[in-house]
Amino acid sequence: MFQRTEPDEILKKIHDEERKQGRGYLKIFFGYAAGVGKTYTMLEAAHTAKSRGVDVVVGYVEPHARPETTRLVQGLESLSPRIIEHNHIQLKEFDLDAALARKPELILVDELAHTNATGLRHHKRYQDIRELLAAGINVYTTVNVQHIESLNDMVASITGVLVRERIPDYVFDDADQVELVDIEPNDLIERLEAGKVYQPNQAKKALSNFFNRDNLIALREIALRRCADRINKMTELAKADKGIDYFTGEHILVCISSSPTNAKVIRTAARMAAAFKGRLTALYIETSDYIRMDQKSLNTLSENMHLAQQFGARVEAVCGDDIAYQISEYARLSNVSKIVLGRSQTKKHLFSKPSLVEQLTFAAPNLDIYIIPVKGTSVYRYQKYKEKPQFVLKDFLICICVIIAITFIGYLFQNFGFSEANIITVYILGVLMISIMTSQRIYSIVSSFLSVLVFNFFFTNPYFTFQAYDSGYPVTFVIMFLAAFITSGLAVQMKNSAKRAAQTAYRTKILLDTNQLVQKEKNKKGIIDVTCHQLMKLLNKDIIFYPVDELNLQNPIVFSIDDSKDIEKCINNNETAVATWVYKNNKHAGATTHTLGNAKCLYLALRVNENVYGVVGIRIKNKPLDPFEHSIVLSILGDAAMALEKEQVIREKSKADLIAKNEQLRANLLRSISHDLRTPLTSISGSAGILLSSSDTLDEKNKKQLYTDIYDDSLWLINLVENLLSVTRIEDGTMQLNMTTELIEEVVHEALQHISRQGREHHIQVQQDNEFILVKMDTRLMIQVIINLIDNAIKYTPKGSHILIHVFKQKQEVCIDVQDDGPGITDEMKPHIFDMFYTGNMKVADSRRSLGLGLALCKSIVNAHHGTMSVLDNQPKGAILRVILPVEEVILHE
Incomplete structure (x- = not known):
């Protein structure tokens, strides 16, 4: 039965086809281990291409001191490597700029998963290759199975070796062609023993560790299976294009945390999304402890978020301390079908809280929850960062004054005959006030303890001593301390929650205000001003905006929070080069990223699909944007990009309307003139002809009449021409x-x-x-x-x-x-x-x-x-x- 294609799917196909036009062709030579012959096969293919007249250049090939490989490099044009000084060692790296300047038809770049030296434009070599492809250059490259991100944990569990250099799965899956270079494990072992892969001492060590026969067999199986998965995915995409037997309703949710073990959970969720052919969403719950995170945890969190983005996950952030509730609510509102969690290794005891899995099972009983075993602490139990006590004179004076005040009130209560229970309530109220008025939890804890001591000293018999004769007083003191401690804790928690809610409401208000304000603006300058001022309000950071005009990046516009000249350090050739790269490649770069990370600003593109309407630079000093801020920033930039696109469409439509109107005017003028000028011109030419041919036979009266007719018709024409000139000047705006x-x-x-x-x-x-x-x-x-x-x-x-x-x-x-x-x-x-x-x-x-x-x-x-x-x-x-x-x-x- 015929199935109607949805408009969104048609637009997506059109955008995909437009993106592919002009891009280079990527071929990956894929192997299951070093020494299978990937580089050798790539060089042979390069010679074959050269024999067909293709312009081939060797960008970078790792010879590994193998004579056969070195011999094949000869006869091909090679680019000189870029020399980078690192710790007094000279490193040879692929020269991306030289390759772009040479712009061959085909370039060979070995070791796709290689990590570039510090100081190069990109952190990873696959990013270099993506820039080559965007420039229209075809690329041959090589990679092994252990370097694919989603298989990293699986390979590590087999070989016991954790591979640090990895590539995102989409780089492998989006390649135009993958050629599996395969040999039998026994043949590879013979090559190793013969010294054709490594030096003899290295080969002996490799054979006893990574390159044992069982490992190679398992790696070969994984490589074959990964190639088969890629073919299956291509087949499913082809079915989807034809509308044949393809449907997916799966939506998989994985949570992001600062735990090092979270990376394994993300990879597992990505494999599940690929297997179920569903969407993948990565959710980060920003709790009140985020502000006390150390730099190591922040870096780990950023890496995990980046890893999820590499797998094509949509990264979202929500705020709240009840993690299970936030996950279940997001899953319910976003139609999530499966949740992937890490398994907690914490021991259960009598008073322990239910685990996150138990809480989620209770909050969302209809969802499928997958538990992934991980080592170490709980992946999803947010780490409680201990607050270091700090002496604040203001808080100290508040504690002293409040305790003195409630003690005075206690004396009044005692003189009026109130019971000790009433006085205890006053002290609990005082502790509650201290919890609200001070900035740190330590003051409420100390005040809880002091309130017990002061009550004992002033209001228990014997007075003005810390002794208590009544046998019930110890129980009273314990209950008083616990009541004060619990109420103070609740007060602190409510205060922090109120602050968090106010901050979230403020950020959300900025987002909503931005959407309304940019819609009101009718010109490009107004949209830019609104966007940058809203970003300044949200982040309290300096903003630099690079507008785009006539497909070129224009001079930056600076928006400084304190009008300091220090912002001028962010306006130089290096920073402009980063912004230009972001504009050309439609990706973010700069500070806190793996691309041109030495920049002083984080640069983000204002984009709608593949069209970039400007580049925003956010001055990042020390701490990167938190996930919720980053999510709000992306939403603001999305609104601004949509408004700029709308403004450009309106401007182009106005130009088109003006051109059409002018064309219509010209057509009407020509049509009217060609028809309406005949009468006066015929009259003028007829009268002039009569005067020329019969001037001797005409009397003065008839001559004068003919002259008058010629004069009147000429005046009419002059007036007409004057009107025509004025009309054209008005219509084209030159009057x-x-x-x-x-x-x-x-x-x-x-x-x-x-x-x-x-x-x-x-x-x-x-x-x-x-x-x-x-x-x-x-x-x-x-x-x-x-x-x-x-x-x-x-x-x-x-x-x-x-x-x-x-x-x-x-x-x-x-x-x-x-x-x-x-x-x-x-x-x-x-x-x-x-x-x-x-x-x-x-x-x-x-x-x-x-x-x-x-x-x-x-x-x-x-x-x-x-x-x-x-x-x-x-x-x-x-x-x-x-x-x-x-x-x-x-x-x-x-």
């Missing part, structure tokens, strides 16, 4: 107003001097109020307006009609009315009378068709003078065309 202050009476009289000869056949009068009115105008254009209005009245009224030009002042405006007593303008025509090329059904007195430019031109000129035009009915008949202009402040009276 410049030369504003001067003029007497309106003089302008009207000047216009009457240019009225056509047909005006003599009408009664034209001027009426003006008894005052001199000054108007700021472009005299030439305003004369043209009055001429067009009078000519319009002449054209559409019969001979002998009366035309009145009435000028009068109305408040702070001057009105110029051109009145006639002709047939008038119907109600159907009034809404269109100022439209270009509109002539209606009126008959022109001089037998010519009007182009319909005059009144449209008049309205455009009047609007440019901040005035208005309107059409009114004249009484008892006729029409009034009214022009209203603002007057100057100076008005001269007679």
Whole structure:
């Protein structure tokens, strides 16, 4: 049965095809161990390509002192390696910039999983290769099975060796071609024993450890299975493209923590997502202990988040101290079907809390929960970081003052005959107040203990000693201490929760405000200003914005929180180069990342799909952005990018509309001119022909009539051409107003001097109020307006009609009315009378068709003078065309 393709799927395919166009071709030579012949096979393929005329260059090949490999490198052009000094040792690295400058058709880069030396642009070599592919360069490379991220734990459990150099799975899966280089494990062992892989002393050590026969067999099986998984995935994608037998509804959730063992849980979840063909989401719960995390834990957390992103997981962050509740609520709202957790190794005792798994099972009984065994402490029980007590004079004085105050109140209670229970309640209240008013938990604990001692000293018999004769007092003291301790703890917890909730609400408010503010802005500058100021409010950090214009990164715009000149250190060639790389590659880079990490700022792209509309630099000093902040920042940048895309679409649409409008104008002008110029041109040429051929036989009266006709037709053409020039200048925006202050009476009289000869056949009068009115105008254009209005009245009224030009002042405006007593303008025509090329059904007195430019031109000129035009009915008949202009402040009276 035919299945309709969803629009989102069509758009995704279009974006994928556009992204692939112009990109290079990646081929990976894949093996299960060193020495199987990956580099050798790659070099043989390079020679074959060169024999076909392909431009082949060796970017970097690790020869490993193998003669066969070294011999194959010869005959191929090779780039010189880049020499990097590290701990007084010279390291040879792949020169990415030299490869991009050479830009061959095919380049060979060995060791895909290699970690670059400090100081290079990228942390990993696979990132170098991705940049080569983006530049349109085809790449051959090599990698072993133990270097694939999701298989790292599995290989380590087999071989006992934890491989540090790894590549994300998507690099392997997204390769255009993977060629498995395979030999029998026994043959590989023989090569090792023969010294063809390592030096004899190294080979002997390798054979006794990593390269034993059982390990090689297991690694070979994993490599074969991984290639088969890649083929299966390609088949499923092909089925999805054709809409055949493919559906996934699985959504797998894995939690991120600062535990070193969390990486194994993430890898397992990624393999499950691939197996179930589902989505993968990584969730981080930011608790109140986050602010006390040490740098090591922060780095581990950042690495785990980066690992999840490598697997294509969508990283989300939520806030709250109840981890089980936060996970279950997110799973419920996001339609999660499976949750992957690490197994706790903590021992259970009588008073221990339920484990996270037990809490989750109770909170979300309908979800599938997968437990992954890990070594060490609990993966998901958030580590409680002990707060180091610090002496704060203000808090110390608060404790002393509160205890003195409640002791005084206790004396009052004792004098009024209240029982000791009431006094104990006062002390508990005091401890509660201290918990709320001080900044550290230690003060509430100490005040709980002191309140017991003070109560014992002042209110138990014998007084003013720390002894107590009554046998029930020890129990009273214990209960009093526990009550004070518990209430103070609850107060501190509530205070911290309130602070956390206020901070979360503040961040969320900034996000919502940003969405509303950027939607209100109509231009690019306003959107940039709103975005950067909102980021400053959220992060309290300096922001640098690099706008994009005409597909190039422009000069940075600085937004400083304290207007200090220290921000200028972040504006130099090195920082600009990082921002440029982010723009070209549509990825984040800079401080706290593995790409150009020596930069002073973290650079993020404002992007929608593959289109980048700007680059934001966030000045990171010491501590990286916390996960929740990072999530909010990405949301803000997403809103800003959408607004910039919308603004660009509107701007491009306006340009397209203007071009279409100009094209339509040209078409209408050409069509009208070609048709309407025939009559005057034919008249002129006919009259001139008669004068040339029959001038001797014509009497003076007929000659004068012919001359008059030629003159009148020429004036009509001159007026038409003047209108056409003015219309084109207005439409393309090149009309410049030369504003001067003029007497309106003089302008009207000047216009009457240019009225056509047909005006003599009408009664034209001027009426003006008894005052001199000054108007700021472009005299030439305003004369043209009055001429067009009078000519319009002449054209559409019969001979002998009366035309009145009435000028009068109305408040702070001057009105110029051109009145006639002709047939008038119907109600159907009034809404269109100022439209270009509109002539209606009126008959022109001089037998010519009007182009319909005059009144449209008049309205455009009047609007440019901040005035208005309107059409009114004249009484008892006729029409009034009214022009209203603002007057100057100076008005001269007679």
